[in-house]
Amino acid sequence: MEQRTGLRERKKNATWELLRKTALDLFEERGFENVSVAEIAAAAEVSKATVFNYFPSKEDLVIGGMKRHTGDAARIVRERRRGQTPHEALRDHYLHLLARRAPQTGLNDNPMFLRVQRLLIATPSLLISAMDYRRQASVQLAEALIEEGNSLLTARLVASQLLHTQHILVEVNVRRVLKGEPLEEIRDSAVSAAGHAFGLLEHGIGDLMRRETEPPAPDAAYGPDGCRFDYEHDRAEAAEAAERVFADVGEEVLDKLTEPRRR
Incomplete structure (x- = not known):
């Protein structure tokens, strides 16, 4: 029975790997939406x-792994x-994961991980899904804080700041890895960056970046309400701009914003 189970699992894993590799090959060649x-x-x-x-x-063929980690912060x-x-x-x-070079930190040079990151950066619809996974993680973390008796506002503010801080740290690591920088060099600075980032959360922004010089003259093109003086609402212009944006991002992004469905 154990041998049969082991063989079954190996076949399942082989099929999983085949499907993902095949999908990535096609996505890289023709684009995710195509x-x-x-x-x-x-x-x-x-x-x-x-x-x-x-x-x-x-999308699970590319970033399904992110879905499995949305509850990590709340659990921790x-x-x-x-x-x-x-x-x-x-x-x-986070520092523990950095030491292990876990993919969740961005400090990983596994070829499959790098392929996924390049595709993610190049595909707006996948970026939208990744953002939603981070939103789900923030919601779950806030719920964990509310369970401890914290107010809704405080829990949401803290959860959002914590997870967005970590996201920025990971994003910096990913971009440096994609540039080909040595992992050891990235890890050392990533540890320092984490200490700085979480230190700001612990101690607050306070007087950080207080202006010590005179500000530049106000931009004369803008009024007190923040709008340009020469701005005129033009429906035709707005419609044309919207059409350009929608044409750029593709139909799949619109599907995600309206009614996500399997294709």
């Missing part, structure tokens, strides 16, 4: 149903030791 699940299935020589058995949606904060603040718990966990 490849259907049916085409991925055909290239992998499996049925469309098989693809959905392993990956519930097309719930399980923190007595006397430890949420930002201390998340900082320590």
